Amino acid sequence: MEIVILAVVIAVVVVGAIGGLVVGSRKKKQLPAAKAPSATPTPTAPPAEPHVGDEAETPRDEARRTIEEVDLPGADAPASAPVATEEPAAPPAPEIETPEPTAGRLVRLRTRLSRSQNALGKGLLTLLSREHLDEDTWEEIEDTLLTADVGVAPTQELVERLRERVRVLGTRTPEDLRALLREELLTLLGTDLDRAVKTESGLETPAIVMVVGVNGTGKTTTTGKLARVLVADGRSVVLGAADTFRAAAADQLQTWGERVGARTVRGPEGGDPASIAFDAVKEGIAEGADVVLIDTAGRLHTKTGLMDELGKVKRVVEKHAPLDEVLLVLDATTGQNGLVQARVFAEVVDITGIVLTKLDGTAKGGIVVAVQRELGVPVKLIGLGEGADDLAPFEPEAFVDALIGD
Structure with missing residues (x-):
């Protein structure tokens, strides 16, 4: 009997222990009850920052203000400081060069x-x-x-x-x-020909020099180098960028001018060349310049329309004053083909002088003789390289001495 009672007691104890474990585990999963406030507040962690994509939820019980209730900042309210923007640095002005004297260049x-x-x-x-x-x-x-x-x-x-x-x-x-x-x-x-580029008009207006020629002979470069020749001889120059058909021709001419302090008159790309030439002469007169150099667009001597336009440029310029020089730029490497070009240009405008470029790159120096005989006008300038001061006045004695040596 005692044994039975002992077994019952043990069973009751075991069941009670198991029940206590189950109840304890359930209590652990419940949230802790709020504690009573104490004298020293317990620091709490800041609310978690919303993550990307989370939407802010407006409390439903928050009273909303009307637009009349919103105070706008008054005139006395300090304005927010403007953000300082750094001004782009202006490009430095090109340094004015002193061209090499023309005497003895050849x-x-x-x-x-x-x-x-x-x-x-x-x-x-x-x-x-x-x-x-x-x-x-x-x-x-x-x-x-x-x-x-x-x-x-x-x-x-x-x-x-x-x-x-x-x-x-x-x-x-x-x-x-x-x-x-x-x-x-x-x-x-011919040693008795006048080979000087005319830089004095004899009038109150500047001397006007127009530079013409076919594509690729180096007219714009020659015009820029000629400006250096004139500046080296003490002349003030205004450049007219009347080559409006070739991209960047005006920029190229302006760069040449800036290097010697000569101003360039230009117009929009594809504009009227005669109008730009007219404006260049007008501004040259206003500034009291000694010489106005007009760079024209390269044109094929076989294109009648383009050649007629060249004649128009000449006529428009002469409304201000007569042309003092019309220089035909020829590429010495083209040889006899240059003579064909020269004939056509001479029919449209009165050629007064010839500039032979690239004479250092050909063995055909006899073209100097041939083109003079063909046009009846002298070679006045020759180009002998890519350098800025490689355009030289033509001197027959120096030329012949170079041909036959010492």
Whole structure:
């Protein structure tokens, strides 16, 4: 009996223990009851920041104000400080350059010229130095001159004079031959022609110089270099950017002008070239400039419409004052094709002078003779390189000396 009672008691204890564990676990899952306020407040964690994408919820019981109840800031309210913006720095003004004096430029460039023209001068001296000058030798001399683009008529004249002089001279030392050849080449080039670019109009207006030529001959560059030549000789210059068809032609010309302190008058791309030329002369008169240089667009000599437009530019400019110079820019490397171009331009505008560019890059220096004979106007300037001061006044003596050497 006692054993049975003991077993019942043990069973009751075991059941009670199990029940206590279950109830304890349930109590742990419930939220703790609020504690009574104490004297020292317990710090609480700040509310969690809303995460990206969470929407703020407006309390339903919050009273909303009408627009009349909202106070607007008064005139005396301090305005928020403006955000300081940094002004972009203005580009520095280009430094004004002092161009190299034009006197003696061709002498300085003589080595460059003699390198390209070596075949002409040295070839002629070698042939003339032969002991027996038979017909075959004279034909070789003639071929040498023709290859150098001297032209048929000038070549025949030079060969005839050389044959006569050599026959009369008899003995021929190298010094005699060089002196003979120099004299005959100078006669062919002409030493009595006026090769100065006209920079004085004789009127109250500036001298007006228009630069023309076909595409790719370097007219804009030549105009910029010519501005340097004139500034170096003490002339004040205004540039007219009348080449409105080639992109950036006006920018290019303006850059050349800024380097020597010459102002450029320009208009919109694709604008009327005659109008820009007119404005350039007008402003040149207002400023009291010595020379106005007008750069025209390159045009094919076969395009009648473009050539007519060139004539229009000339007529419009002459409403202010007569043109003092019309310079035709020719690429010396084109040879006889340059003569065809020259003829057409001379029919549209009265060419007064020739600028031969790229003469250092060709062995066809005889084009100087041919183009003068074709147009009846002198070569006034020659280009002998890419440098800013590589445009030189043409000096026949220096040119011939470079051809035949010392």
